[in-house]
Amino acid sequence: MIKIAMYWGAGCGGCDVSLLGLHEKILDLLNEAEIVFWPCAMDFKYEDLEKMEDKSIDVAFYNGGIRTEENEEIAKLLRKKAKILVAYGSCATEGCVIGLANLYDKKDIFETVYLKNETTKNDEKIVPKEETDDLKLPEFLPYLKTLEQVVEVDASIPGCPPPMPVLEDALNALLQGKTKFGKEVALCDECPRKDTKPDKIEISRFYRWHEKEDNGDCFLAQNMICMGPATRAGCGGECISANIPCTGCMGPVPKVRNQGTSMLSAIASLIGEEIDEETEKEIINSIEDFAGTFYKFSTAKLLPEGRLKDES
Amino acid sequence: MSFEPKIVAFLCNWCAYAGADMAGTSRLKYPANVVPIRVMCSGRIDAEFIIDAFEKGADGVFIGGCHPGDCHYVSGNYRARRRVEMVKKLLSQMGVNEKRLRIEWVSATEGKKFATVIEEFVDEIKKLGPSPWRK
Ligand code: SF4
Ligand code: SF4
Ligand code: SF4
Ligand code: FES
Numbered sequence: 001m002i003k004i005a006m007y008w009g010a011g012c013g014g015c016d017v018s019l020l021g022l023h024e025k026i027l028d029l030l031n032e033a034e035i036v037f038w039p040c041a042m043d044f045k046y047e048d049l050e051k052m053e054d055k056s057i058d059v060a061f062y063n064g065g066i067r068t069e070e071n072e073e074i075a076k077l078l079r080k081k082a083k084i085l086v087a088y089g090s091c092a093t094e095g096c097v098i099g100l101a102n103l104y105d106k107k108d109i110f111e112t113v114y115l116k117n118e119t120t121k122n123d124e125k126i127v128p129k130e131e132t133d134d135l136k137l138p139e140f141l142p143y144l145k146t147l148e149q150v151v152e153v154d155a156s157i158p159g160c161p162p163p164m165p166v167l168e169d170a171l172n173a174l175l176q177g178k179t180k181f182g183k184e185v186a187l188c189d190e191c192p193r194k195d196t197k198p199d200k201i202e203i204s205r206f207y208r209w210h211e212k213e214d215n216g217d218c219f220l221a222q223n224m225i226c227m228g229p230a231t232r233a234g235c236g237g238e239c240i241s242a243n244i245p246c247t248g249c250m251g252p253v254p255k256v257r258n259q260g261t262s263m264l265s266a267i268a269s270l271i272g273e274e275i276d277e278e279t280e281k282e283i284i285n286s287i288e289d290f291a292g293t294f295y296k297f298s299t300a301k302l303l304p305e306g307r308l309k310d311e312s
Numbered sequence: 313m314s315f316e317p318k319i320v321a322f323l324c325n326w327c328a329y330a331g332a333d334m335a336g337t338s339r340l341k342y343p344a345n346v347v348p349i350r351v352m353c354s355g356r357i358d359a360e361f362i363i364d365a366f367e368k369g370a371d372g373v374f375i376g377g378c379h380p381g382d383c384h385y386v387s388g389n390y391r392a393r394r395r396v397e398m399v400k401k402l403l404s405q406m407g408v409n410e411k412r413l414r415i416e417w418v419s420a421t422e423g424k425k426f427a428t429v430i431e432e433f434v435d436e437i438k439k440l441g442p443s444p445w446r447k
Pocket of ligand 2: 188227228245246
């Protein structure tokens with residue numbers, strides 16, 4: 001029996017659910033593997049993990065990023081106890097949406113969440129404290145880190161959460177001790193709309209997907225930013241099939257280091273050639289959120305130590 | 313000690329690099345802070361090169377290409393201009409002053425212009441201080 005573990009760090013819980021999303025296949029998994037630690041689904045305490053012998057877990061999955069002292073501690077502990085440590089999902093691999101918090105300081109985050117948000121009602125201005133007279137909570141770290149930024153990682157399963165075909169393929173490989181899996185091409189390659197992607201695209205303004213009626217063609221051809229060309233294949237185009245452009249949750253195609261800059265460079269090349277400098281600026285300015293568009297899933301890799309601080 | 317910035321300059325082979333060469337052969341003086349990197353065309357400069365240069369310790373990144381209409385490969389310089397505009401937006405969202413990135417058109421005969429814009433740029437970066445990546 002192979003021993004496996006799953007831990008939930010700073011994430012939304014969707015990754016834990018995605019493992020259950022295997023449905024009856026989870027029974028096949030349980031035929032081959034014994035779950036020795038999975039706090040979200042079964043009753044385990046950290047002590048149980050501490051007591052295990054080093055390297056006694058065959059494959060440990062870590063989902064979520066590292067945002068608290070506690071997340072960091074468990075990441076290190078799992079590294080010690082596991083033979084193969086796997087970053088499970090986009091948060092653990094690249095920081096994901098919660099990594100966008102690296103565009104802000106810890107102070108900004110606390111103020112927004114507890115005091116300034118329009119939906120926050122907090123007349124007494126209560127802000128969480130890390131320490132009281134008799135209680136100490138794990139520290140909220142200054143920025144979000146990916147698993148790899150904290151410990152050595154043997155394999156990563158991309159996706160937010162990993163789409164079923166990606167997960168099945170990864171589990172099959174990992175249970176046989178293989179740490180290489182997944183496709184090496186871009187999403188466009190398997191996109192249901194790929195036949196409508198023209199050879200030459202000329203963009204004269206960008207639309208967000210709610211601003212325009214979808215005609216069923218390739219989103220880029222419709223002047224909507226679709227991260228497909230810079231995103232690793234595997235999901236089969238889940239979002240495209242739901243009539244939404246890809247935002248890039250599968251991360252970069254292997255061998256490409258930087259998904260955001262490669263897509264940004266590609267998009268810049270698609271702006272119509274005849275356009276003058278003035279109009280060009282307007283078109284570019286119509287993209288409101290550059291980090292959120294091109295680095296929705298990998299800001300934590302772009303800003304591994306949080307927001308940069310230029311003096312002037 | 314006064315701050316001597318490190319500037320990475322990506323220069324296209326046909327115009328800006330030739331312009332820098334011209335500045336050299338005409339014995340014009342410009343600051344020695346610049347590390348020139350020759351590329352065939354400014355359109356070859358991927359946004360990743362710019363971010364990479366900063367991550368590896370550049371205080372400023374300069375891109376030199378042919379004047380509009382003069383690019384040896386027709387439209388590479390327009391692509392470069394668009395990328396620079398977009399990377400500037402990204403930089404400012406990251407907390408970096410977008411003045412650390414500059415693009416200029418320099419022809420093969422404009423040795424003087426090359427020396428002047430580099431001098432200006434170095435001054436500007438001196439005022440801004442070391443890159444926030446280096447702090
Ligand atoms: S990768 Fe996505 S689904 Fe998984 S924890 Fe992060 S936000 Fe949730
Ligand atoms: S750009 Fe998007 S919609 Fe177009 S083919 Fe690629 S993945 Fe499909
Ligand atoms: S279409 Fe893009 S964002 Fe959607 S699941 Fe696939 S890779 Fe992720
Ligand atoms: S060759 Fe100089 S910019 Fe293209």
